[in-house]
Amino acid sequence: MNSFNAKTTLTVADKTYTVYSLPEAAKTLGDVSRLPYSLKVLLENLLRYEDGRTVSADDVRAIATWLQTRTSDREIAYRPARVLMQDFTGVPAVVDLAAMRDAIVNLGGDPNKINPLSPVDLVIDHSVMVDSFGSANAFQSNVQMEFQRNHERYAFLRWGQRAFDNFRVVPPGTGICHQVNLEYLAQVVWTKEENGETVAYPDTLVGTDSHTTMVNGLSVLGWGVGGIEAEAAMLGQPISMLIPEVVGFKLTGQLPEGATATDLVLTVVQMLRRKGVVGKFVEFYGEGLAHLTLADRATISNMAPEYGATCGFFPVDEETIRYLEFSGREPERVALVEAYAKAQGLWRYSNMPDPVFTDSLELDLGTVEPSLAGPKRPQDRVLLSDLAVQFKEKDFTSFSSLPYSEKRSAPVPDASYDLTDGAVVIAAITSCTNTSNPSVMIGAGLVARKAREKGLTVKPWVKTSLAPGSQVVSDYLQKAGLQEDLDALGFNLVGYGCTTCIGNSGPLPDPIVSAINEKDLVVGAVLSGNRNFEGRVSPHTKANYLASPPLVVAYAIAGNLAIDLKNDPIGQDSSGSPVYLKDIWPSTEEIKSVMAEALTPEMFRSRYGNVFDGTPAWQQIGTADSQTYTWEGSSTYVQNPPYFEGMSSEVNGHSFADIEGARPLAILGDSITTDHISPAGSIKTDSPAGSYLVGNQVTPADFNSYGSRRGNHEVMMRGTFANIRLTNEMVPGSSGGVTKHMPDGTEMSIYDAAMQYQAEGTPLIVFAGKEYGTGSSRDWAAKGTRLLGVKAVVAESFERIHRSNLVGMGLLPLQFVEGCDRNTLNLDGSETFDLTGLSQGIQPGMIVTLVIHRADGSHEEVPLVCRIDTLDEVEYYRNGGILHYVLRQLLAA
Incomplete structure (x- = not known):
């Protein structure tokens, strides 16, 4: 179905491609030439997937009418071309896929239904540690230690590489996923065979690392999502998103002597943080782009999470083509990129009118200082x-x-x-x-x-x-x-x-x-x-x-x-x-x-000629050749997570219900990062996770890191809220993952308190300040929170990815209304709480009532905004999480 007669052909070097033409669609939509380039990419995506169901003609028109409003409250279903993972966040995603295969078998379904439907590349890049340094043998020593520490994880990924279709693994020792993406994986224009045609369309992606945004410097629209969102995208589910506001960042001049691209990006980060671009696209324009190399652009795009934007996009121009040629891309692909970009109005000409933006700011590159x-x-x-x-x-x-x-x-x-x-x-x-x-x-x-x-x-x-x-x-x-x-x-x-x-x-x-x-x-x-x-x-x-x-x-x-x-x-x-x-x-x-x-x-x-082969050490790792994974009960790296225990083919149990008699697990301040919630670094011997590992005969020297053990929920739930710098206001003067178990007030680790509350059947709430969940797109910050028994997180504001991840794990993100917060309410941890208004059903942005029962017998009611933002998210929450929703959909297919 195509309401806009956008499907046409493009011939490049004697090869004909099917394209969904923006100029052709404009004959019906009206002039879209001054849309931001990043929104043109979204427009093409909607044109290509318009089916009257997940994408309607009105969705397509909403992008066109954005030119008048420069903002939108329209929810769209976006389908990226591919998914990128790194191993810290990729391993738990593959663990979940393996667990979904087990679950669909238990429900009487076919395990082969659980396969990535979009291309997936996983780059093993987060596992090497700097144990040895300052010597000629440092590299070999660290690599050897890496393989020793991570043998179980690597064997699991080798199994996944064989078991799943449409799934490639870039072995360790190759590079960082974003640089491998920039230098090799990204194509700018993607192609696939479909119904006997070769379809060409913009290269787009989501990744399980916040800094997926780096590839926007190469005109590839992409951003970080939680692992659970990425899994849904892999399994053919669209990503629900609001048509974003786009902030234009005009660059003029050129960098002065002595200033570097790093100095530039730190300046950009500071300016955009002050501007406030959370949840927005940022797009760079102006004559200053002519003085930035592709690598400089990638440096700026990489740090989009640091300036708070969904992405920082640069359009296709001569520098894009130069980089593709220089980095060894095939000439046919380079020719296609140029022809496609020019045909679609995605090419930046120096004399073109500026795009229309929601808002803008400007920087003279000549003012950048070290x-x-x-x-x-x-x-x-x-x-x-x-x-x-x-x-x-x-x-x-x-x-x-x-x-x-x-x-x-x-x-x-x-x-x-x-x-x-x-x-x-x-x-x-x-x-x-x-x-x-x-x-x-x-x-x-x-x-x-x-x-x-x-x-x-x-x-x-x-x-x-x-x-x-x-x-x-x-x-x-x-x-x-x-x-x-x-x-x-x-x-x-x-x-x-x-x-x-x-x-x-x-x-x-x-x-x-x-x-x-x-x-x-x-x-x-x-x-x-x-x-x-x-x-x-x-x-x-x-x-x-x-x-x-x-x-x-x-x-x-x-x-x-x-x-x-x-x-x-x-x-x-x-x-x-x-x-x-x-x-x-x-x-x-x-x-x-x-x-x-x-x-x-x-x-x-x-x-990059043999990038997927790996070293002899990688090739020698043995693994089983089977549809489902054989879980090793003794493994401290990979375990079957409990998300699907007791799951039925129909929704039951979770659905919509008020939360009553909840206790606070933690009361936290502003700028709580995903590092605070789910640390990636070292595991302390005297921590709950350390005690678990010691109890499983792992010596402290072999603890590795939280990040490397993300395939084991037993470690990760014990590490949730275990960062040594975390301050819980329920325990003044403390640091680290400690809380008070109420009503007796006994101080203990957050994990131990959570387990005691679970045994008592007490639901839990976490309270926090502004910008809760900033930082890396770490799904375990949501997964661990759920496994501790937390039902809702109440904060002054949320970081985009983490809010989505909470919903994806069946948790309820709630936001204080202006003028109300944990401090104005004088919360100290002695209270119990009810959340009412849920049992009648949830609507995006609805008001939920928080009933506070204080220790002196008094009570107070305050309104909270439900940060389940889309109708798709309502379904995810109703099903108990996005994985449960997808699994039921595939089972019924």
């Missing part, structure tokens, strides 16, 4: 020239009762130096944001070269690491001779994957930890990552700053955050003369010259 962001949020930009003062006068005192003028120091055992407050103990070149960008990576290598020439060295207390986003980075660093210079300063290759920014920084040396603990020193990390939330980088670094790779090298040399790198010497040369940052900072021309010599398309073709 910057960092921290000490604990990526949007808190600080100029390089101000950081030392900020650390000494402001942020230091937020971690300690002592001013920096009374800074402390402690001797490092078996060393000839002391460790002081402000010491940089981690300097990491890491993350997809920056290692995808040759300009900043070459820049880091040149800083290392110039520093080496002057006899500068890294301070002995700094843990240095280099974890590139792809093997191509190593190729051009080697060809330029810069890897030797980085090695000389301790920035040896430690692995290809997401390390420090995800909490895989590995342990600090014991003597360093001893000195930190002796005086509770405030020490820091400088990393070229995109995330620096509390407790994420390392449990020992209280101040964590995001910076460009060249600045990471510089701070490793300086060794302390309180040194003013803009004005003070960074060190002394071999003759004792002071050396300043400007003395070792490369010029833009130097960087460009090295890039021109060192990078070649052949590097991409060679590295």
Whole structure:
């Protein structure tokens, strides 16, 4: 069915493609040429899937009428072309698929109905940890440790690769999923054979990592979703979404000498956070785009989660084509991309009128200055020239009762130096944001070269690491001779994957930890990552700053955050003369010259020619060849989750019901991240998860991380709300996952309290402040919350992905009305609660009543907004979660 006569053909190099033409549809819809490019992609998607059922003609018209309203409350069903996963979030998704196969068999169905219907790529990139560093054998040592730790997980993924159709696995040691996506997987224009035709359409995706947005720099519309949403997309379910507002970000001018793409993106993050773009698309336009490389654009798009937007989109232009050619894409594909974009009005011409946007803001690239962001949020930009003062006068005192003028120091055992407050103990070149960008990576290598020439060295207390986003980075660093210079300063290759920014920084040396603990020193990390939330980088670094790779090298040399790198010497040369940052900072021309010599398309073709084969170690992993997975009861990595226990083919039990007699499990503040709710990093021995592992004969040395054990619900539910930096207001002065079991008031771990409440049949509620669930698209933050027995989360506002994940797990997200919150209600944890108004049925955005029963016998009623936002979400909640909904749909098909 096509109400708009949009189906036409496009011939490129003697091959004919079926396309759903926007210009043809415009003959009925009216002129759509000034729609934002990102909305044109959504419009094409609706045209292609218009069937009168999931997509109606009115849905299509709603995109066209957006030009007049510049906003919309229209809910649409969006179907991305494919799904991207990384292994931390991908393993539990595959676990759920395996569990769904078991469940459909138990209900009398066919396990082969559980298969991805959209192409899925899973890139194993989150499991390498920086155990070994600063040596020539660091890479081999870390890889060996990675395979030892993760053998069970990798065997499971090898099984999934064989068992499921339409599912590919990129083996470990290849690179970060977003960079592999940018350099190889993404096609800009996707094609598939359908009813004897080759259909061409925009490459779109959702991913189980927030930073899926990176590929928007390559004009591929994509964003992060929870694992449960991704599973639904894999299984053919559309993603329900409101037609978004689109904020235009106009770029003019070009970056000045000394400023990097990292400085630019930190500026963009700060500006957009202040603007407020949560739940909106951001689209970049203006003549400044002509001065940004594709890698620069990808750097900006990568950090869309940090500036709060759903995505940060760049349209197709000459730079897009140049990058596709340079990165080794097939000439036929490159030709199709250009022809398709021009035919569809998706091509950016320099003299075209600007698109129409909901709102806009502007940045002159020439005003960008060297910057960092921290000490604990990526949007808190600080100029390089101000950081030392900020650390000494402001942020230091937020971690300690002592001013920096009374800074402390402690001797490092078996060393000839002391460790002081402000010491940089981690300097990491890491993350997809920056290692995808040759300009900043070459820049880091040149800083290392110039520093080496002057006899500068890294301070002995700094843990240095280099974890590139792809093997191509190593190729051009080697060809330029810069890897030797980085090695000389301790920035040896430690692995290809997401390390420090995800909490895989590995342990600090014991003597360093001893000195930190002796005086509770405030020490820091400088990393070229995109995330620096509390407790994420390392449990020992209280101040964590995001910076460009060249600045990471510089701070490793300086060794302390309180040194003013803009004005003070960074060190002394071999003759004792002071050396300043400007003395070792490369010029833009130097960087460009090295890039021109060192990078070649052949590097991409060679590295990605056999990308799915993996190393001999990967190929030697044995696994069963079966439709359903044989669960090992003794496994501490992969277990059959309990979501489908007792499930029937029809909806029962869950449906719509009021919640009565609930107790608060936790009362939390603002900006509670998914790291706070479900940490990805190290597992403490004395935590509930640590006790479980010890009870299963796992030694602390083999604990690995929460992120690596996401395939085991027993570990993950024990780790829910277990972040060492989490503050529960029910237990003033505490930190970590502790609460009070009421009414007796006994303090215990959140997990133990939840289990006791479950045994008593008491439902639970979590209360929180603003921006609940910010951070990575971590489905376990919702899954773990459900398994603890929480029925509802009441917050002042929610992060987009986490709110959706809560609904997807059958949880009720509720929002305080303006002027009402946990503080105005004086909640202390002694109360019990009822949630009424649910039993008559749920409608998106309806008002639910919270009845507060206080310990003194009084009660109070307050209204809450139900943040089940769409009719599809109502069905997910009614079924007990999106997986249950999909399973029942497939069973009935």
